[in-house]
Amino acid sequence: MSTSRPNYPTIAQTVGHTPLVRLQRIPGAGNVERNNVILGKLEGNNPAGSVKDRPALSMFMRAEERGDISPGDTLIEATSGNTGIALAMVAAILGYKMILVMPENQSIERRQSMSAYGAELILTPATGGMEYARDYAEQLQKDGKGKILDQFGNKDNPKAHIESTGPEIWEDTQGQVTHFISAMGTTGTITGVSVYLKEKNANIQIIGAQPEDGSQIPGIRKWSPEYIPKIYADAKVDRIEYVSQAAAEDMARRLAREEGIFCGISAAGALVVALRVAERIENATIVFIVCDRGDRYLSTGVFPA
Structure with missing residues (x-):
């Protein structure tokens, strides 16, 4: 005798629909006074542990x-x-x-x-x-x-974010997102999310985080002209802000200790930029991508015992 069972998902079907969480301590009193909210999208909750x-x-x-x-x-x-x-x-x-x-x-x-x-x-x-x-x-x-497959030139890379990451951010903020900030490596995330959010509201600011000269931050790149990913378009990013390796690493430690968000260095770099942006604005809903989990970096010494 057969019995009906729930429609259990496969592992592939668990990709996406990651949490969007409000930071509570790091933004500080100033952002409360300015009525800003800073939200992190926890991409480390994907089955292989990252936005990728x-x-x-x-x-x-x-x-x-x-x-x-x-x-x-x-x-x-x-x-x-x-x-x-x-x-x-x-x-x-x-x-x-x-x-x-x-x-x-x-x-x-x-x-x-x-x-x-x-x-x-x-x-x-x-x-x-x-x-x-x-x-x-x-x-x-x-x-x-x-x-x-060519993550740097394959349009199916940003298309994934046009179809999933962007809509999730829009829906989870009920259309109130004003700023989106992402580390820039392959540039698929920032390009795809920008396409979707700008179609919804052209006034949403898309800001990329890149490393300062001399800084090496895993997951964030500043490519020489001949290696700039083909999927990248300047017009999709309103501006780029630069972050130091020291600031990104310090913020990664702070995120774990003050917010309970154990993430990688590039995500922390994006938050450094988000906080910088938040100092200059009011009544903003700022979303940054928490691209992966911190356990991927334990051997680097960023999180000392």
Whole structure:
């Protein structure tokens, strides 16, 4: 005798719909007086632990729909961490082989996470940075080792945020969002969310966080002109503000200790910018992306024992 069961989700179906939470202590009395609210979107709650779960799933599923890839294929991607982990998870779900190319100076936790999902990891010299890793991945594709999904040029990356992240922010703030702030790496998040929010309200300010000269912040990049992601469009970002590595690392520790939000350094950098913006405005609803979880950075020494 058969019995009906609840419609249980698959792991892929749990991507997205992450919490949007109000910061309580860090914004301080000044923002209360100015009637500003600062909200963090907790993307570490995605199954592979970052905002990159959204574009990873989008790039896979749409490539399959177009017939560009099929289960059993080998795919290649250059990554600094989060996208690689997300792609490795989706590859495991759908039955693909995944080769990830990453600079050797990225945290051991990120390497181990990729391997745990069954991906093959190729480490490139730290001196070459992500630029060398991207070139190496391109060469692997030319050599017939697999197909690159290309997070830097694939429109299915920002499309994921047009279809999910942006609408979630709009709905969760009941259309009251006035400012959106995101770290800029691949630029898929800020580009896609901007497209959606600007269609809803052209006055919403889209602000990108980039590292100051000499600062190295995982997940935030300032690309040389020849490596600027093809998915990026200047017109989608109202302005860019710069943050130091020291400020981002200090804010990551503060977020854990004062707000109970254990996140990565790039998310903390976005909050540094959000607080700077909040000093100059009133009656604002400011949303920043908490792109991943802090346990991905334990070996870096940012969170001392």
